Amino acid sequence: MKKSHPVRRAVLATAATVSGIVLLLTLKPASDPGSASAAGGAAPPAAAAGQSPQGGAQAAGSGTVTGEVAQTQYGPVQVRLTVSNGKITQAEAVQAPSGGRSTQITADAVPQLNQATVTAGSAEIDAVSGATYTSTGYKQSLQSALDQVQAGGGGAADQGSGSAQARTVTGEVAQTQYGPVQVRVTVSGGKVTQAEAVQAPSGGRSSQITADAVPQLNQAAVAAGSADIDAVSGATYTSTGYQQSLQSALDQAGG
Amino acid sequence: MTTTLAGGRAARRQTMRRIRPRRSPAVPLLLALWAGAAGVLWLWWDNTPSIADRTGQILAAGRITGLLAGYLMALVVLQMARVPALERRVGSDRVARWHAMTGRYTLCLVLAHIFLIMWGYALQAGKGLGDIVQQTVDSVTQLPDMGKAAIGTGLLLLIGLVSIGGIRRRMPYDTWYHVHLMTYAAVFLTFWHQISTGNEFAVEPLAKTFWYGLYGSVTALVIWYRILTPIRLNLKHRMRVEAVIEETPGIVSVLIGGRKLHRMGAEAGQFFRWRFMAPGMRFSSHPYSLSAAPRPDMLRITVKAIGDHSTRLRELRPGTRVWAEGPYGALTASRRSRGKVLLVAGGVGITPMRALFETLPGAAGDLTLLYRANSTQDLALWNELAAIADERGARLMYAVNSPDGARPDISAESLQRKIPDIDRHDVFLCGPPGFAQSVYEALRGAGVPARRIHHESFEM
Numbered sequence: 001m002k003k004s005h006p007v008r009r010a011v012l013a014t015a016a017t018v019s020g021i022v023l024l025l026t027l028k029p030a031s032d033p034g035s036a037s038a039a040g041g042a043a044p045p046a047a048a049a050g051q052s053p054q055g056g057a058q059a060a061g062s063g064t065v066t067g068e069v070a071q072t073q074y075g076p077v078q079v080r081l082t083v084s085n086g087k088i089t090q091a092e093a094v095q096a097p098s099g100g101r102s103t104q105i106t107a108d109a110v111p112q113l114n115q116a117t118v119t120a121g122s123a124e125i126d127a128v129s130g131a132t133y134t135s136t137g138y139k140q141s142l143q144s145a146l147d148q149v150q151a152g153g154g155g156a157a158d159q160g161s162g163s164a165q166a167r168t169v170t171g172e173v174a175q176t177q178y179g180p181v182q183v184r185v186t187v188s189g190g191k192v193t194q195a196e197a198v199q200a201p202s203g204g205r206s207s208q209i210t211a212d213a214v215p216q217l218n219q220a221a222v223a224a225g226s227a228d229i230d231a232v233s234g235a236t237y238t239s240t241g242y243q244q245s246l247q248s249a250l251d252q253a254g255g
Numbered sequence: 256m257t258t259t260l261a262g263g264r265a266a267r268r269q270t271m272r273r274i275r276p277r278r279s280p281a282v283p284l285l286l287a288l289w290a291g292a293a294g295v296l297w298l299w300w301d302n303t304p305s306i307a308d309r310t311g312q313i314l315a316a317g318r319i320t321g322l323l324a325g326y327l328m329a330l331v332v333l334q335m336a337r338v339p340a341l342e343r344r345v346g347s348d349r350v351a352r353w354h355a356m357t358g359r360y361t362l363c364l365v366l367a368h369i370f371l372i373m374w375g376y377a378l379q380a381g382k383g384l385g386d387i388v389q390q391t392v393d394s395v396t397q398l399p400d401m402g403k404a405a406i407g408t409g410l411l412l413l414i415g416l417v418s419i420g421g422i423r424r425r426m427p428y429d430t431w432y433h434v435h436l437m438t439y440a441a442v443f444l445t446f447w448h449q450i451s452t453g454n455e456f457a458v459e460p461l462a463k464t465f466w467y468g469l470y471g472s473v474t475a476l477v478i479w480y481r482i483l484t485p486i487r488l489n490l491k492h493r494m495r496v497e498a499v500i501e502e503t504p505g506i507v508s509v510l511i512g513g514r515k516l517h518r519m520g521a522e523a524g525q526f527f528r529w530r531f532m533a534p535g536m537r538f539s540s541h542p543y544s545l546s547a548a549p550r551p552d553m554l555r556i557t558v559k560a561i562g563d564h565s566t567r568l569r570e571l572r573p574g575t576r577v578w579a580e581g582p583y584g585a586l587t588a589s590r591r592s593r594g595k596v597l598l599v600a601g602g603v604g605i606t607p608m609r610a611l612f613e614t615l616p617g618a619a620g621d622l623t624l625l626y627r628a629n630s631t632q633d634l635a636l637w638n639e640l641a642a643i644a645d646e647r648g649a650r651l652m653y654a655v656n657s658p659d660g661a662r663p664d665i666s667a668e669s670l671q672r673k674i675p676d677i678d679r680h681d682v683f684l685c686g687p688p689g690f691a692q693s694v695y696e697a698l699r700g701a702g703v704p705a706r707r708i709h710h711e712s713f714e715m
Contacts, residue, residue, distance in 0.1 A: 013360060021319050024296065025312050029305045098381035205398050205452075208380050216307075233303055234314060234454060 063166070063186075064194070067145030069095065070137035074102050077137030081117070081145045091117035091142070094215070097134055105131050113138045122146065166193065171249030173199065174241035178206050181241030185221065187253040195221035195246065201238055209235045217242045226250065269523070269548060269588075269614040279585070281345050288330065295326045298455050298462050310378040317371030318454060324364035325449045325466070328442055329473045331357050336476040337484075337583070343525070346585035347542075348711045355418070362415045365408060365445075400447040407444030410437050428562070429539040439477075446470060485580040492516055494577040496531070497553065499569060502635040506603060507569050508546060508557045511577055517551045519582060522589075523610035524683070527581030529556065536567055540580065544685075546606035546636065548614045557635060559603035588615050590709040591681040597674060598624045599694055601686020602633070607711075608685055609636050612643055619648025623674060626653040627665065627690065665693070667700030678702035684710040 067079045075097035082090035091114040096106040109131035116125040123143040127135035166188035173182045179201035186194035195218045200210040213235035220229040227247035231239035299319055306312050334341065334354040341350045369391070377383065377390040395401045417423060417434050449466065450456050456463045494513035501507050521527070523545065530540040541564050546557035560566045586607055596615055600608040605626060612624050624644070628634045634653055644651040652673065654663035670677055682698055684691055691710060698708055 009356075014363075017364075021316050024300070024319060025306060025315055028300075028303060028315070030307070103381055205376075205394065208376065212379050230304055233305065233307070233311060236454070 065145045065148045066094065067141035067143070067148070070140035070144075072097065072133040072137040074105075074133055077134060077141055079117075079138060079141040079145055081142070081149065083149050086149075088118055088121050090114075093138065096138075105134060109134050110138070117142060167253065169249045169252045170198065171245035171247070171252070174244035174248075176201065176237040176241040178237055179203075181238060181245055183221070183242055183245040183249050185246065185249045185253065192222050192225045192250075194218075197242065200242075209238060213238050214242070221246055269616070279345055280340060281349070284341075284345065291326060291330075292323060295322045298322065298459065302455050302459060310375055313371050313378065314375035317368055317375055320364045320371060321368040321449070321453070322455060324361050324368055325446075325453075326469070327357055327361040327364065328445070329469050331361055332438065332442055332477060333473045336473065337480045337580070338476055339480070342583040343585055343587075346711060347526075347583045349585075358418070359415070362411060365411060369408065398448070399451040401452070403444040404448035407441040410441035410444070414438055414441065428564075432539065485578070488519065488580070489578050492519060492579075494554070494579055496571050496573055496575040496577060498573055499571050501569070502557060503633055505560050506557060506633075506635040507560065508555055509568055509571060511554045511556070511579075512552055513554070513577075515551060516549055516554055519549065521545060521549045521554070521582035522587040523548050523614040524586040524588070524607045525582040525584040526607070527554075527556075527579040527583070530578040530580075531568070531571055532576040532578065533567070533571055536564065539564060540578070541565070542583070544584070544607040544610070545582075546609050547639075548610050557603065557606045557609075584711060586683060586685070586709055586711045587611075590683070591615070592707060593679065593681055594618070595621050595676070595680045596623070597677065597680040597682045598622070599627070599682060599684045599686070599698075600624065601627045601690035601694070602629075603635070604685035604687070604690075605636060605640075606685075608683065609640060611683060612640065612649065617647075617649075620650075622647060622649035623680075624649065624651050625665075625673075626651070627663065627686065628653065628655050630655050665697055667697045670697055670701045678704075680707070682708045684708060688712060 064080055064082045067081070069076045069078045076095045077093060077097070078095040080092050080094050081088050093106075093110045093114070096110050097103075098106060109128040112128050113125065113135060117123075123139050123146055125135075125139065125142075127139075166186055168184060168186045170184040171182060173180045175181075180199045181197060181201070182199035184196050184198050185192050197210075197214045197218070200214050201207075202210055213232040216232050217229065217239060221227075221242075227243050227250055229239075229243060229246075231243075296319065299315070299322055303315060303318075306315050331354060334350050334357065341347075370387070373387045373391045373394065374384055376394060377386045380386075380390065382390065395405045414435055414437060417426060417431055423431055450463060456466060492513040492515065494511050494516075497510040497512040499507055499509050526542045526544040528540040528542050530537065543556040543558050545554055547555045558565045558568055560569065584607075588611065594617065596617060598608045598612055598615075608624060608626075612622065615622060624640065626634060626637075626640070631637075631653070634655070637653075640651055643649065654665060656662055674680065677698075678701065680703065682703055684694055684698075686694070691712060695708060695710065699705065
């Protein structure tokens with residue numbers, strides 16, 4: 001029979017709920033120490049740039065090099081090149097601006113830039129009209145990738161047999177609730193230099209999750225050099241399958 | 256014409272009982288509720304190693320609100336499962352208020368959950384907040400069980416809409432009630448997406464088991480107490496209308512006969528939800544308090560003709576079958592803590608007070624009944640009350656408007672003047688909301704502690 005104050009109660013309930021949730025979110029660590037898995041979202045440049053010299057040296061003869069991240073007004077751009085016998089056989093953007101209008105622009109401009117890169121074989125490519133910022137960032141990252149190719153190029157000659165030591169092994173397929181996961185790793189000198197998923201769940205929501213989680217897992221695998229990597233939050237099944245297939249690949253590489 | 260139901264043997268036996276106050280289980284129940292909520296949050300905490308970025312934070316907030324909404328949804332249904340511990344010990348009125356409060360809060364959580372999750376998914380797909388509608392459409396069409404969940408959410412929104420005070424008051428009670436029954440369908444439809452797409456349940460088999468357990472036990476309680484218990488009760492007692500008596504203009508008593516009615520366990524001060532099998536009344540049940548202590552062969556309710564339903568009661572024919580659910584309500588003798596009791600009734604609020612006046616244990620001089628009505632003509636059941644007062648040595652007072660229409664003075668001072676030791680009484684209070692509120696304040700002013708004022712109110 002105490003007087004009720006519906007408005008006060010509603011305000012209190014909202015404030016308590018919101019602050020409770022915010023508190024929970026802030027108490028959670030932003031990323032796991034010793035793992036690169038979380039870096040995929042917030043700060044990919046550091047981890048990616050850290051790997052690329054390695055990749056560059058190893059892949060000078062034929063392989064892939066990843067350029068440094070170029071920050072643009074609309075988001076980061078990062079270029080990866082596949083080089084074969086000193087020639088660029090493939091170019092792709094591993095990062096490009098996205099969200100709203102940027103997604104459209106990226107979808108339109110990046111393939112053109114990729115094409116131009118392969119044709120030109122250098123960073124002397126024209127900017128795509130209407131995508132100036134993205135083009136500029138692309139060229140910057142491309143130049144840094146090419147620098148790595150050249151830096152590694154000298155070593156590649158006397159490393160003739162060295163590059164043969166780099167082997168690519170593919171792990172067994174791990175079945176998950178949402179589809180198969182299969183991991184391929186490139187191992188050089190006993191170190192994992194590259195990891196990629198050749199199969200991963202796709203379709204509907206799974207495509208989104210895969211697109212989000214797999215790059216993080218790839219990075220984490222390279223950083224850890226073992227299958228002891230953290231699962232990506234929200235992609236538990238994929239992560240588990242990834243770890244299994246990664247372990248089987250590492251077993252093959254080791255044996 | 257009046258009939259007197261006073262002086263039954265059963266009632267007299269009740270007056271001899273010892274006073275045994277029972278604590279309401281509200282506090283332990285609320286603690287259990289909070290513990291459950293903490294457990295649900297822990298489920299999220301334990302399953303989330305880290306949050307990468309803003310998208311992760313938005314999704315995490317969406318998961319937390321979703322988990323809490325799923326948990327509270329089960330409790331919202333549980334609160335209306337007519338579990339005796341809630342209805343008779345905590346009190347139907349209080350549980351109904353909890354239900355309304357939890358329901359509103361849960362609906363807000365559901366909306367926050369949808370918004371946050373869809374926003375997070377849109378960000379994950381590299382889109383912005385502007386694409387949230389498209390993202391929602393995609394998710395509903397592509398993800399497992401999301402179509403069902405969308406229909407269920409639509410139902411929940413409809414139910415929430417018709418429960419908004421202004422809209423609800425403009426609606427016939429029956430329509431509102433039947434719309435509200437769709438909650439069961441809505442909860443069923445929204446349950447499955449929690450299991451099939453919920454991150455916490457996909458990873459943690461224990462969590463899934465717990466969730467099935469929670470919803471399963473609530474379903475079992477609903478089936479048991481809302482369906483099976485009433486069927487058993489009515490098959491056993493086979494109630495019919497015996498007579499309809501006009502007590503005062505606008506107030507009628509319905510006498511209900513049946514078999515072994517004392518075995519239903521109803522106490523004075525409690526009510527049943529009544530459904531009369533007469534044309535136009537079959538599909539709605541209404542809560543009316545017993546206005547006399549139950550007798551083995553007879554129950555009585557006394558009702559003021561205010562709504563459609565209560566007006567039609569007047570035309571009930573003897574022999575009409577009656578379907579009752581109950582007894583419910585916690586305004587019983589077990590609420591009191593001491594010897595002396597003041598009963599305060601306003602208008603038709605006399606019904607449970609009349610039954611309590613007859614049966615509350617107490618020596619001569621322990622009981623006082625204060626009866627407020629517009630005029631002496633409106634003092635329904637007065638002859639019975641006078642007879643009980645005579646027999647039990649109880650005090651009976653009334654307060655009516657003066658001939659010029661002025662309201663009687665019921666204030667802290669006037670109460671203290673009439674009953675000098677009022678602060679040592681337990682007070683049972685029943686009447687219209689405005690009256691109850693003003694009497695409550697007067698009682699508090701006269702020094703009666705809040706925990707000793709026992710009141711039932713169905714105002715939300």
